[in-house]
Amino acid sequence: xxxxxxxxxxxAGTPMKPLFAVPIVAVASIAAIVAxxxxxxxxxxxxxxxxxxxxxxxxxxxTAPRTDAAPADEAAVAAPGAATPVATGAAQAAQGADPVSxxxxxxxxxxxxxxxxxxxxxxxxxxxxSGPHAALGIRIADLATRALSxxxxxxxxxxxxxxxxxxxxxxxxxAAEDACTLLLGGLGDREAPALADAxxxxxxxxxxxxxxxxxxxxxxxxxxxxGRAARARLLAGHLADAGVTTAWVLASDTPYGEAEARxxxxxxxxxxxxxxxxxxxxxxxxxxxxxxxxLAARVRAARGDGCPAEAFxxxxxxxxxxxxxxxxxxxxxxQPVRDRCPAPVVxxxxxxxxxxxxxxxxxxxxxLLAAIPVRGxxxxxxxxxxxxxAALVAAAAPAATAAPExxxxxxxxxxxxxxxxxxxxxxAGDRVVGKDLQVLVVRRGVPEPAGGTTEAGWTSSD
Numbered sequence: 001x002x003x004x005x006x007x008x009x010x011x012a013g014t015p016m017k018p019l020f021a022v023p024i025v026a027v028a029s030i031a032a033i034v035a036x037x038x039x040x041x042x043x044x045x046x047x048x049x050x051x052x053x054x055x056x057x058x059x060x061x062x063t064a065p066r067t068d069a070a071p072a073d074e075a076a077v078a079a080p081g082a083a084t085p086v087a088t089g090a091a092q093a094a095q096g097a098d099p100v101s102x103x104x105x106x107x108x109x110x111x112x113x114x115x116x117x118x119x120x121x122x123x124x125x126x127x128x129x130s131g132p133h134a135a136l137g138i139r140i141a142d143l144a145t146r147a148l149s150x151x152x153x154x155x156x157x158x159x160x161x162x163x164x165x166x167x168x169x170x171x172x173x174x175a176a177e178d179a180c181t182l183l184l185g186g187l188g189d190r191e192a193p194a195l196a197d198a199x200x201x202x203x204x205x206x207x208x209x210x211x212x213x214x215x216x217x218x219x220x221x222x223x224x225x226x227g228r229a230a231r232a233r234l235l236a237g238h239l240a241d242a243g244v245t246t247a248w249v250l251a252s253d254t255p256y257g258e259a260e261a262r263x264x265x266x267x268x269x270x271x272x273x274x275x276x277x278x279x280x281x282x283x284x285x286x287x288x289x290x291x292x293x294x295l296a297a298r299v300r301a302a303r304g305d306g307c308p309a310e311a312f313x314x315x316x317x318x319x320x321x322x323x324x325x326x327x328x329x330x331x332x333x334x335q336p337v338r339d340r341c342p343a344p345v346v347x348x349x350x351x352x353x354x355x356x357x358x359x360x361x362x363x364x365x366x367x368l369l370a371a372i373p374v375r376g377x378x379x380x381x382x383x384x385x386x387x388x389x390a391a392l393v394a395a396a397a398p399a400a401t402a403a404p405e406x407x408x409x410x411x412x413x414x415x416x417x418x419x420x421x422x423x424x425x426x427x428a429g430d431r432v433v434g435k436d437l438q439v440l441v442v443r444r445g446v447p448e449p450a451g452g453t454t455e456a457g458w459t460s461s462d
Contacts, residue, residue: 119401121408122155123148123393124175126185126195128163137163137187140209140386144184147390153401154394161185165194172198182400182408184224184389186210187382189259196221205408207389212259213431220409222427224389225382226372226435232263233270235347235370238439238450239311240271244345246308247273248299250291250324251315253280260315260349276302281316281324288320292327299333307341314348318357318364321348325363352447354380359445367442368450372435375421384421391420392427 125144128137141158148156157178159171168191175183183206186195192210199206200218213223239247247268251261257280265275277298281291299310312334314321325346328334336343350371352358374384395418399411417424423436440447 120153120155121181121401122157122179123151123182123184124178124180125156125158126161126168126171126175126183127158127187128167128191129158129160131163131167133163133188137161140187140382143383144386144390147387148394151394151397154397159185161191161195163188163191165190167191168195169198171195172202172204176202176204180204182393183207184209184393189255196223207393207412209386209389212263218430222409222412222430222432224392224432225385226422226437228260228263229267230437231350231370232260232267234437234439235368236264236267236273237271238368238370239268239345239347240273242345243342244309244311245273246302246310247275247313248295248310249275249278249313249315250281250295251278252317252320253282253287256351257281257315260351261313264313264315281320288323289327292324292331296328296331296333303337307337309342311345311347314346314367316348316351317354318352318361321352322361322363348442350381352442354382358442358447362445364442365444368439369442369447370437370439371447372422372437373440373447373449378421381422388418388420388422388425389432392418392425392432 125141127141128134129141137160145156145158148154157175157180159174159178159180161168161171168186171185172183172195181204183195183199183204186192186206186208187210189210189212192208192212193214193216196206196208196210196214196216196218199208200220203220205220205222207222207224209224211225211228213225213227247264249261249264251257261278265278268275277295279291279295281287302308312328314324316324325334334344334346346364346367348364348367348369350369352364352369353371353374358364372381372384374381376384378384378387392412392415393408395415396408396411399414400408412427415426417426417434419425423434425432425434427433439450441450442448
């Protein structure tokens with residue numbers, strides 16, 4: 001295996017004790033990495049042509065079915081920066097809904113005399129309500145239902161995708177039969193494009209929640225979440241700006257791990273870097289130790305007599321990332337090759353921000369990740385992006401339901417930027433743009449913007 005050209009040397013680091021009390025030299029090039037760089041922080045860019053030129057005509061409009069919804073938890077669904085919560089929590093009538101739907105219809109009373117009442121339109125949530133991802137799908141569906149419960153003229157129904165491609169296609173067919181005028185859903189990487197394709201064929205506008213928007217142009221589809229490719233490009237560019245030339249990736253042996261590793265491996269060469277290897281870590285108890293030993297042997301062979309500027313990218317949750325770093329420290333590879341060589345950099349993924357585990361350890365202090373800081377109290381980035389998507393739907397609802405010539409997509413694309421949990425959001429072409437994508441550095445268990453810091457290295461003996 002060839003040895004990359006030497007990168008810029010870094011400063012010496014601060015010693016620490018890894019998980020197994022084996023001393024290692026701390027990662028010490030973070031000061032150079034987290035200094036201000038062109039790729040350190042970026043607003044989620046607007047889509048390139050032809051995506052930005054997508055236009056769509058009026059969509060279907062049908063009378064909504066019976067309703068069945070509880071008052072919303074206003075504190076949970078209030079949009080940051082908004083004067084009032086997205087959901088008002090007003091009392092709503094409950095009438096026997098079918099087993100797969102929960103609808104919320106606004107009270108038409110109080111309409112000013114001489115004003116035409118809002119039409120009622122049905123928004124369908126297409127989520128995995130059964131199968132291995134049912135718990136997540138039900139939780140996200142509950143969240144979106146509460147967020148939309150006060151939207152004027154909107155009734156909400158749920159349809160099960162079962163978390164599969166075939167299930168997503170069947171769910172769109174069911175939504176068409178149920179006179180849905182807007183679809184919101186498609187959580188998984190497999191079901192999301194299937195839902196998007198089926199919605200396009202059925203002629204139903206859809207906001208898709210998949211974690212990786214594809215590059216296909218569909219006139220009736222909006223991708224609501226920031227894709228992993230954008231995060232990978234930002235992290236890769238930041239590492240390259242700091243002089244890192246070589247990357248080693250340890251990814252979980254899961255579809256998520258494979259997708260994240262592939263995104264980084266595709267992005268880094270575009271900035272002049274080289275991914276030397278991508279190793280999958282088996283999920284069994286011995287997996288991290290075995291993978292770390294395998295990687296260390298490859299690292300030592302590739303280094304030879306060179307002085308590479310390296311990064312170790314860990315596509316894992318916090319707990320497994322800690323274990324991997326301990327084993328890599330034991331193998332002696334997370335330290336400079338020799339005097340005046342730069343210390344390797346450690347990087348992670350947005351998965352570290354899910355849940356409280358990062359704040360409970362100092363083992364990952366000094367590591368980098370590209371992610372979206374979330375504003376306001378919410379469970380994680382997925383929940384924040386779902387609530388932001390629901391807030392956009394709620395904001396567009398008056399225009400989408402006020403007159404026969406109005407439709408969801410024109411109403412959504414006409415919205416002014418909306419202050420949300422993930423940025424100042426609007427819809428351009430087939431994407432929600434304006435998300436506050438940044439490179440973050442972990443300090444004392446807290447992810448903070450990386451630009452302008454002088455702090456370096458791990459600082460704890462965790």
